[in-house]
Amino acid sequence: MQQLDKSQQFLADYESFSEAIFRHCFFRVSDREKARDLMQDTFVKAWQQVTAGADIKNMRAFLYRVANNLIIDEYRKKKAYSLDQMQEAGFELASQDHLKIEKIVEGREALEMLEQLDDKYKEVIIMRYVDDLSPQEIAEVVGESENLVSVRIHRGLVRLRELVNKV
Numbered sequence: 001m002q003q004l005d006k007s008q009q010f011l012a013d014y015e016s017f018s019e020a021i022f023r024h025c026f027f028r029v030s031d032r033e034k035a036r037d038l039m040q041d042t043f044v045k046a047w048q049q050v051t052a053g054a055d056i057k058n059m060r061a062f063l064y065r066v067a068n069n070l071i072i073d074e075y076r077k078k079k080a081y082s083l084d085q086m087q088e089a090g091f092e093l094a095s096q097d098h099l100k101i102e103k104i105v106e107g108r109e110a111l112e113m114l115e116q117l118d119d120k121y122k123e124v125i126i127m128r129y130v131d132d133l134s135p136q137e138i139a140e141v142v143g144e145s146e147n148l149v150s151v152r153i154h155r156g157l158v159r160l161r162e163l164v165n166k167v
Contacts, residue, residue, distance in 0.1 A: 010047060010050055013059045016060075017059070018039060020131060021039045021042055021043075021063055021067050023131075024064065025067055025071060029074060038070050041070050042063055042066045042067045045066050046063055049062075058140055064137070065140070113163045113164065114160075116159075117159055121153075121155060121159060122156065123142065124138055124149055124152045125153060127141065135149045135150045135153065138153075
């Protein structure tokens with residue numbers, strides 16, 4: 001009977017969080033199919049933890065943590081493969097070319113400004129204002145204190161304001 005309760009709760013969690021996890025993944029990888037795969041992998045890993053008896057106190061934060069880890073793994077695979085493949089083909093990137101390419105691909109000023117932030121600020125700002133996670137939930141996802149997360153959000157916003165004022 002307890003397994004049935006776990007299944008029902010997990011299905012409810014899937015219904016509640018799958019779209020938000022998909023959006024989070026899509027915002028990070030900019031590829032619908034890859035984002036869908038990452039979202040599905042997130043829930044597969046979460047289900048494995050649930051069935052293994054893990055005590056997950058905040059499913060939402062847990063799902064974002066799993067999704068973030070999968071995204072990081074994906075970037076590591078993608079970077080290694082792409083760079084190796086380009087070098088084998090004889091292509092050498094000039095030191096500033098990658099920045100120009102990144103700006104063209106992103107195409108939107110907001111993303112360009114976010115990209116100028118240190119990763120520690122960018123990550124918490126995306127989680128707070130795109131994913132609508134509370135500072136406490138973000139702290140659980142990144143494994144830091146809630147106070148540190150709040151400070152990073154504040155400092156990231158100050159830096160964003162400075163970038164906006166430069167334009």
